[in-house]
Amino acid sequence: MALLLPLALAALGFTVGWSLPDVDQALWFTVHRSFFTHSFVLPLLIYLAARGQSWLAYTGAGACAALTIHLFLDLFPQAWRGYALLHAPLIGRFNQFWSVTFLLSGVVCAAVCAWLLVSRPRLRVRASEGA
Numbered sequence: 156m157a158l159l160l161p162l163a164l165a166a167l168g169f170t171v172g173w174s175l176p177d178v179d180q181a182l183w184f185t186v187h188r189s190f191f192t193h194s195f196v197l198p199l200l201i202y203l204a205a206r207g208q209s210w211l212a213y214t215g216a217g218a219c220a221a222l223t224i225h226l227f228l229d230l231f232p233q234a235w236r237g238y239a240l241l242h243a244p245l246i247g248r249f250n251q252f253w254s255v256t257f258l259l260s261g262v263v264c265a266a267v268c269a270w271l272l273v274s275r276p277r278l279r280v281r282a283s284e285g286a
């Protein structure tokens with residue numbers, strides 16, 4: 156039972172995190188494949204917001220795990236043009252090199268953040284207390 160709640164929270168975070176980067180399509184101030192949602196920025200913000208509380212840490216870990224996969228899959232477009240390239244306000248579309256670089260930074264950052272959020276000793280102790 157002690158692991159059920161963390162797993163449910165991680166699954167919730169994973170579900171939300173899976174489509175979270177593509178929320179840029181719905182925001183008026185961003186364009187699809189925004190630098191802010193398809194680079195290290197989003198997982199870093201999730202980590203900073205979730206690291207303080209255990210239930211948020213599990214949810215954030217799930218979200219970061221989903222981000223890792225989402226951003227990794229975005230590394231393989233049909234062609235590196237148009238919406239495959241990352242976009243930043245005032246800069247416009249990045250070229251292929253910078254798009255790949257920032258997507259990779261997101262993959263690595265999301266994976267590290269997911270690991271950090273679930274590997275904190277305090278959380279392990281709490282998870283095993285109820286077992």
Ligand SMILES: [Zn+2]
Nearest residue numbers: 176177225229
């Ligand atoms: Zn995407």
